[in-house]
Amino acid sequence: MANNDNFWWYITLRGPAGLEDVLSSAAESTGCIGSTVTNEGDAVDLQVYYRANQDLGEWLKMLQPYLEPWNEIEIKDMGRVENRAWNTEWMDAFPPLNVGEKLVVMAPWHAGKEDPGRLPIFIYPGSAFGTGYHQSTQAVLELMERWLKPGDVVADIGCGTAILSIAALKMGAERAYARDLDPSVVREAVRNTLELNGIAGEKLDIAVGDLLKGFEHKVDLLLANILYEPNVALLPDVAGALNPGGRAIFSGLVVEEGEKFKAKLEENGLRLVDEVRLDDWCGLAVAKI
Numbered sequence: 001m002a003n004n005d006n007f008w009w010y011i012t013l014r015g016p017a018g019l020e021d022v023l024s025s026a027a028e029s030t031g032c033i034g035s036t037v038t039n040e041g042d043a044v045d046l047q048v049y050y051r052a053n054q055d056l057g058e059w060l061k062m063l064q065p066y067l068e069p070w071n072e073i074e075i076k077d078m079g080r081v082e083n084r085a086w087n088t089e090w091m092d093a094f095p096p097l098n099v100g101e102k103l104v105v106m107a108p109w110h111a112g113k114e115d116p117g118r119l120p121i122f123i124y125p126g127s128a129f130g131t132g133y134h135q136s137t138q139a140v141l142e143l144m145e146r147w148l149k150p151g152d153v154v155a156d157i158g159c160g161t162a163i164l165s166i167a168a169l170k171m172g173a174e175r176a177y178a179r180d181l182d183p184s185v186v187r188e189a190v191r192n193t194l195e196l197n198g199i200a201g202e203k204l205d206i207a208v209g210d211l212l213k214g215f216e217h218k219v220d221l222l223l224a225n226i227l228y229e230p231n232v233a234l235l236p237d238v239a240g241a242l243n244p245g246g247r248a249i250f251s252g253l254v255v256e257e258g259e260k261f262k263a264k265l266e267e268n269g270l271r272l273v274d275e276v277r278l279d280d281w282c283g284l285a286v287a288k289i
Helices: 020-029 056-067 086-092 135-147 163-170 183-197 228-241 255-262
Strands: 007-016 034-040 043-050 074-082 097-099 103-106 119-122 153-157 175-180 204-208 219-225 242-254 270-278 281-288
Touching: 007 020, 007 056, 020 034, 020 043, 020 056, 043 056, 056 074, 097 135, 103 135, 119 163, 119 183, 135 163, 135 219, 135 242, 135 270, 135 281, 153 163, 163 175, 163 183, 163 204, 163 219, 183 204, 219 228, 228 242, 228 255, 228 270, 242 255, 255 270, 255 281
Parallel strands: 103 119, 153 175, 153 219, 175 204, 219 242
Antiparallel strands: 007 043, 007 074, 034 043, 097 103, 242 281, 270 281
């Protein structure tokens, strides 16, 4: 479908009050360009907006896997929004976002608007997971401020937009290896990293990869902002990929999943050293035993 600036698609999700974070996570994971929340008694509606460069059915297929675990969530309605100020509303959906003590995540059209002393991480909002506006990504960035050391070699597993690799290199990492299953995500990560953030190409190795399968490098810091199941699948290989004194940061976990995940650390040669909780989401920093 050709790109069309005169309209975009919307899908309205309905769930019980209290599932706002789940709805928002599903929306962001599928590359929405914005959303609006409406509370109606004990229910909450999230109207999610998508570009018109794909048929509505394609966006529905991308969204469905994120809804399957949640029987309480339904698709209320869907359609197209006509004759809106596309460019202005899209840009306003991604204002600069301060993260932790030092960082600000921002779209390139907001360059120069960052607070003094904040390190800008430029991201072009697109189809890949990880614009920095979700609590799981913010939790990793906060932990990186505490645990990344200048000169570190970093692995970014399930990299999405490669926002974590970008942040690591801007914060002083020597090299980053970014891996994702989706080739289109890898192409977007290259655009985000090289074009927007001025990262030297030799410092970043972005490739298609399935977790740590076939990964032959040793790193000082491993980052994984993915969902609970792939994090668990990744866990047995983490210690072997870390240099002595190496650390790893996991996110994409709701608090209840984080508790189950922590119970699996010791059997995989790891110990918890730090934790960040943002609303119902948590990020965990671990070290080799």
